């Protein structure tokens with residue numbers, strides 16, 4: 001019964017929304033989503049970093065932090081040593097992962113958080 005009441009109210013409110021209101025709500029949701037999907041690779045407080053190989057997920061591999069920088073009072077990992085060949089891997093925003101290109105095929109290492 002309560003559910004039906006809620007449903008009814010929701011529908012009534014929906015009908016009263018103008019296009020502008022709908023747009024504003026959508027923009028707000030979009031911005032919230034963008035904030036949430038901040039993929040910045042922050043360094044965990046313990047300083048221990050694990051990655052998983054995107055092509056072979058399942059096992060957590062410890063990775064050595066090479067370079068960090070501070071962004072709004074938090075430490076961000078700039079580069080990690082590749083667990084396979086120790087090459088310095090940089091963060092790739094598009095992949096949202098660290099990429100190593102030094103050994104055969106491209107390796108994509110996602111940060112485990």
Ligand SMILES: [Zn+2]
Nearest residue numbers: 082085100103
């Ligand atoms: Zn490598």
